[in-house]
Amino acid sequence: MMRQVPGPRGRLLTAWLAAATLSLSATAAWAADQPQSGGTITLATFKEPRCLDPTVGGDVPQDIIAHMFTDSLISQTEDGAYHPWLATSWDVTDGGLTYTFHLRTDVKFSDGTPFNAAAVKANFDHWLDPKTGSANIAPQLTNLASVTAVNAATLVVKLKSANAFFLTTLANPSAGMQSPQAMARGNTLNCESPVGSGPFIVQKWIHGSEVIFTRNPNYNSPPPQALHTGPAYADRVVWKVIAEPATRFNALLSGEVGVLNGLPPEDYITAKSSQNIAIIDDFQPGVPWQVDLNTKRAPFNDVRVRRAFRYSLDAPAGLRSIFFGAYQPAGGPLSPNTPFYDAAVEHAYPYDIKAADKLLDAAGWTGRDAQGYRTKNGQRLTVHFPVYASTQPADLALYEQLQATAKKAGFDLQIEKQDDSKVYARQYSWDYDLYIDYWTVNTPGALTFIYDSDGLTSLDGGYHNNEAGISDPHLDALLAAGPATSDPAKQKQIYDEAQQIVSDDALAAPLYVYPSIAAFNTDKVRDVRTDWSVHSVTLYDAWVPKN
Amino acid sequence: MSGVAIIEQAAVADAALHQGPARRGPGFAVYASCFILALVVLAAVWPHVLAPTDPYDIDPTSAFLPPSSAHWFGTDQSGRDAFSRVIHGTRPSLLIGLLSIATALAVGGILGLAAVLGGRAVDHAVARVIDVLFAFPGLILALICIAILGASPVTLAIAVGVGSSGGYARIIRAQGLIVSTSGYVAAARMLGHAPRRILFLTILPNIARPLLPLFTLGIGQCIVWATGLSFLGLGVQPPEAEWGALLADSRSYTALAWWLTVFPGAMIAVTSLSLTILGRYLQARFDGRDAA
Numbered sequence: 081m082m083r084q085v086p087g088p089r090g091r092l093l094t095a096w097l098a099a100a101t102l103s104l105s106a107t108a109a110w111a112a113d114q115p116q117s118g119g120t121i122t123l124a125t126f127k128e129p130r131c132l133d134p135t136v137g138g139d140v141p142q143d144i145i146a147h148m149f150t151d152s153l154i155s156q157t158e159d160g161a162y163h164p165w166l167a168t169s170w171d172v173t174d175g176g177l178t179y180t181f182h183l184r185t186d187v188k189f190s191d192g193t194p195f196n197a198a199a200v201k202a203n204f205d206h207w208l209d210p211k212t213g214s215a216n217i218a219p220q221l222t223n224l225a226s227v228t229a230v231n232a233a234t235l236v237v238k239l240k241s242a243n244a245f246f247l248t249t250l251a252n253p254s255a256g257m258q259s260p261q262a263m264a265r266g267n268t269l270n271c272e273s274p275v276g277s278g279p280f281i282v283q284k285w286i287h288g289s290e291v292i293f294t295r296n297p298n299y300n301s302p303p304p305q306a307l308h309t310g311p312a313y314a315d316r317v318v319w320k321v322i323a324e325p326a327t328r329f330n331a332l333l334s335g336e337v338g339v340l341n342g343l344p345p346e347d348y349i350t351a352k353s354s355q356n357i358a359i360i361d362d363f364q365p366g367v368p369w370q371v372d373l374n375t376k377r378a379p380f381n382d383v384r385v386r387r388a389f390r391y392s393l394d395a396p397a398g399l400r401s402i403f404f405g406a407y408q409p410a411g412g413p414l415s416p417n418t419p420f421y422d423a424a425v426e427h428a429y430p431y432d433i434k435a436a437d438k439l440l441d442a443a444g445w446t447g448r449d450a451q452g453y454r455t456k457n458g459q460r461l462t463v464h465f466p467v468y469a470s471t472q473p474a475d476l477a478l479y480e481q482l483q484a485t486a487k488k489a490g491f492d493l494q495i496e497k498q499d500d501s502k503v504y505a506r507q508y509s510w511d512y513d514l515y516i517d518y519w520t521v522n523t524p525g526a527l528t529f530i531y532d533s534d535g536l537t538s539l540d541g542g543y544h545n546n547e548a549g550i551s552d553p554h555l556d557a558l559l560a561a562g563p564a565t566s567d568p569a570k571q572k573q574i575y576d577e578a579q580q581i582v583s584d585d586a587l588a589a590p591l592y593v594y595p596s597i598a599a600f601n602t603d604k605v606r607d608v609r610t611d612w613s614v615h616s617v618t619l620y621d622a623w624v625p626k627n
Numbered sequence: 628m629s630g631v632a633i634i635e636q637a638a639v640a641d642a643a644l645h646q647g648p649a650r651r652g653p654g655f656a657v658y659a660s661c662f663i664l665a666l667v668v669l670a671a672v673w674p675h676v677l678a679p680t681d682p683y684d685i686d687p688t689s690a691f692l693p694p695s696s697a698h699w700f701g702t703d704q705s706g707r708d709a710f711s712r713v714i715h716g717t718r719p720s721l722l723i724g725l726l727s728i729a730t731a732l733a734v735g736g737i738l739g740l741a742a743v744l745g746g747r748a749v750d751h752a753v754a755r756v757i758d759v760l761f762a763f764p765g766l767i768l769a770l771i772c773i774a775i776l777g778a779s780p781v782t783l784a785i786a787v788g789v790g791s792s793g794g795y796a797r798i799i800r801a802q803g804l805i806v807s808t809s810g811y812v813a814a815a816r817m818l819g820h821a822p823r824r825i826l827f828l829t830i831l832p833n834i835a836r837p838l839l840p841l842f843t844l845g846i847g848q849c850i851v852w853a854t855g856l857s858f859l860g861l862g863v864q865p866p867e868a869e870w871g872a873l874l875a876d877s878r879s880y881t882a883l884a885w886w887l888t889v890f891p892g893a894m895i896a897v898t899s900l901s902l903t904i905l906g907r908y909l910q911a912r913f914d915g916r917d918a919a
Binding site: 495 | 683684685687688690691703704705706774777778859860861864865866875876877878879880881882883
């Protein structure tokens, strides 16, 4: 079984200690309190899911909400270990090619449909159906050979080649089990009101505003790391969308919302010093928040220019001033808490204008125009960076700082703020030099999504995952070999090399480790915990204190 | 029109002139407004005179410094001098305001004059167009324009201009009707002046003069609208300083760094207030002289 390489969690620990010290007096007051049933928990998040079915499309907000109403086959804890959930146990045979899952037989979906092997098979079919357009689960199951329901309690999955990350995929909230009867209604209806066996039931989705959940009174299938069994404590959960960061944070302070998913970095310090605010401070595994460099056109079709660009960025300085140290700088192709993260490439490109100058001179960008930008054959060294008009202010401020330091090396970094739809259209037609990217999945397989030449092909609508436009047969071979090996030493070797290539080629400029910072108001809600499979909040154990 | 009628109308105009409010000299508020606007124009034309620091020079280590003698308006999230950014933000803000009001007057003027001079059918057609313009709230109309034309400072100005042109079209049409049926136009006709001469020397100046206070009032309003749309992210591109964009960039730091929102906000308020005071003063003056 795969073991997660422990990442640097020192900062997380100190944050917890600080939070614990600050709220010591409050802790004493509510230590005596016991969890109690009833009440409504209101949660505010930054972005509305496009669909509540977690696999249709498969964007991050869908992942975050999925375990509210679904259970997965297996669960994963912070240490990377797998635990039973809807599957009580599993056997891996045939050198990692056959997985036999033993399922619970006492679980029903909230519409009454029984959970059994046939239901799991229906879920696999749904994920792989091209109409589902799953960008998160289906690409991880390309080597699936067959799924067979042997009997109600036994499911056999055969793979064409070994896949060391298969169980991680199944533990993902996107792989939450849905009722086959509900899925049969078609994607349009299932997007509105998906049905799972989870602790809450989707009651109503008011688009643009909130999703309302009610407690599943018959819930009997929590994962083993939960603090209690049986139904959830809260009667209702209102999952609100508040895009404006300042409004979102003020709603938490005032108690209008109890839980915040995505604490705005500028409010991190205020939250930490507030007695009644608890912070869950964590980082997402996978590919960090980064800008991909489009290698398909000038100027980034020259590796020297790409490397020079990386040397010209000083993201850590921006993170200190704008994000108040709430976010951790990233330097490598993988986030530090991803399995097989290679620390060797973390500091490959320090902020070094001299190194950038040297590379740009060598690449022939020797001229300077009146504004101080570099030129070559009369052309200015311009880098086009389309960004969404909806970009959060703190991110925009960070990009402006990158723009300012890149200018010192002679880059004319044009931040082009446009309607979201225009930005998507430019992504589809490769009309960019930089494009924001990140991928949250708890395996180094995240690299496959972003750098494999399969990702050059457009998915529905024209979107391509491989935004750097890179096609490197050797890298492709490594990314294919990684999951096919079950020997951790060999896997480490493979992924070290893959990370080295991505870093040497300067295919992307990582900016920060994608954070998962949640906060909750302890006057309104207690025991908000983390779902470790994607490091998002879980409300199953959460309860509302009576005042 | 008979000679008697002309004399009667002239007499009415004369009486109105003398019954108008006693003309007072401009008060303190008007002088203060003029002074502020002079500074604003100076800031727009030669920002380096007022703010020698580079508004784009980042220094992350000195981010969020409160106002001091070194940084009058403090520093922003990237350590840039906020005073310098507010001063350098004057030019785009003012240009967008001026271009908006120019667009509004151009669109309104074309519609209004066409209604006055084009005859009954054109007048009816124009009235319908104006009704349509009025049917949409101005800001919604501006948002539609931006959706069609894309977001940039120029399209922002055009959008705000088109959004507020309905009112101007109506005022210009009304003023045109008053002027074209006035005694002095009738007199000019009787004196045998060529139609073109009547249009350019008699009608247009008399329509244009009352527009000056409207123009002044309108710039202030357009600046507020344009900064509002810019606040929504529909204006200038980063890192350019513009008042609305400055507000938008710093809105999430209000609790932490009040100076980042207060100063650009105050600049918008003070500038549009000054323009309003001046516009009202000019309006009072022209109303006193021109009431017909």
